[in-house]
Amino acid sequence: MIASLDHLVLTTRDLDKCVAFYSEILEMKLERFGDNxxxxxxxxxxxxxxxxxxxxxxxxxxPMPGSLDLCFLINRSLKEVMAKLEACGVPVIEGPVRRTGASSAILSVxxxxxxxxxIELAQAEG
Structure with missing residues (x-):
């Protein structure tokens, strides 16, 4: 029945800080739509x-800020991602550690x- 995830909703206390984290650090593309x-x-x-x-x-x-536990697959090496996190002052709280992802083993921070x-950032293994 379910084919894939289209979107999810994140509730934030501070839109500016949230947008900066996801767009500048995690490099997601910001879009405005509908009623702003x-x-x-x-x-x-x-x-x-x-x-x-x-x-x-x-x-x-x-809806509550801080209630999500999300895993994103990355499209570059975990070493590169960790270097960017460090450069941006984002502390890694755990990892790298091996985990079981939806379709393969993953290495995560x-x-x-x-x-x-x-936020789990994961590199697929194999």
Whole structure:
């Protein structure tokens, strides 16, 4: 029945810090759409942004900043990504560690975005 993920919604306390993290550090493409809404594109997916307390309808029953645990597959070496994180002052809280991804083994590092969401950046192995 389900073929793929189209988008998800991230609720943030600070749109500017959130946009900077995802667009400048993780290099997602920022897009404005609809009634001045914001989205971050990567691959064939996107993250729609909602500001806490000013969410668009319909919305999750209890939208909360810092409640997500996301894993993104990277398209360059983990060593390069870790160097960029360090240069941007983003601390790695765990890793590199081996994990089991959706379709293969992955090598991952974990960071937190400005809202405290856990962000796993993973390189597919084999």
């Amino acid at each position: 809404r914001l989205a971050l594109h990567f691959g064939h997916q996107k993250i729609n942004l909602h500001e806490f307390g000013r969410e668009f309808e319909p919305k999750a029953y209890t 974990y960071v937190r975005d400005p809202d405290g969401n856990l």
